[in-house]
Amino acid sequence: xxxxxxxxxxxxxxxxxxxxxxxxxxxxxxxxxxxxxxxxxxxxxxxxxxxxxxxxxxxxxxxxxxxxxxxxxxxxxxxxxxxxxxxxxxxxxxxxxxxxxxxxxxxxxxxxxxx
Numbered sequence: 001x002x003x004x005x006x007x008x009x010x011x012x013x014x015x016x017x018x019x020x021x022x023x024x025x026x027x028x029x030x031x032x033x034x035x036x037x038x039x040x041x042x043x044x045x046x047x048x049x050x051x052x053x054x055x056x057x058x059x060x061x062x063x064x065x066x067x068x069x070x071x072x073x074x075x076x077x078x079x080x081x082x083x084x085x086x087x088x089x090x091x092x093x094x095x096x097x098x099x100x101x102x103x104x105x106x107x108x109x110x111x112x113x114x115x
Contacts, residue, residue, distance in 0.1 A: 036080050037104070041065065042073050046096070046105060049083060053095040 022030070036042060044063045048054060054062075060070040074094055077083040084097045096102065 033080060036076065036082065037108075039073075041069070042077060043105075045070065045073055045077065046082065046101060049094060049096050050102060050105060053093050055091050055093050059094070 021027075041063070045059060048059050048062055056067050056070050056074065059074075060067045063070070074083060074085075078085065081097050082101055083094050085092050085094050087093075
């Protein structure tokens with residue numbers, strides 16, 4: 001007996017799922033969004049900002065990197081709307097863009113800490 005004789009397309013279910021699938025461009029944007037979280041340096045920066053608003057100098061000191069390297073990563077995080085900044089005199093302070101970032105990071109940290 002052929003294996004394909006047992007396979008049958010559930011057209012109704014396939015069409016239902018197809019109708020709810022986001023467009024290809026949105027899926028690409030989502031993949032790019034999650035790719036940002038694939039870098040340990042960016043995760044460290046996000047974790048620091050989860051705790052407190054900070055300037056580049058303080059972030060660099062905390063994670064043991066140069067200010068220029070931290071600035072580069074902050075630029076990427078800002079482009080992805082994960083962090084925001086405000087100026088106070090000559091100093092720029094960075095913070096998480098919104099509460100969604102906490103919602104993304106916290107379950108991941110909880111999962112890792114369970115092991």
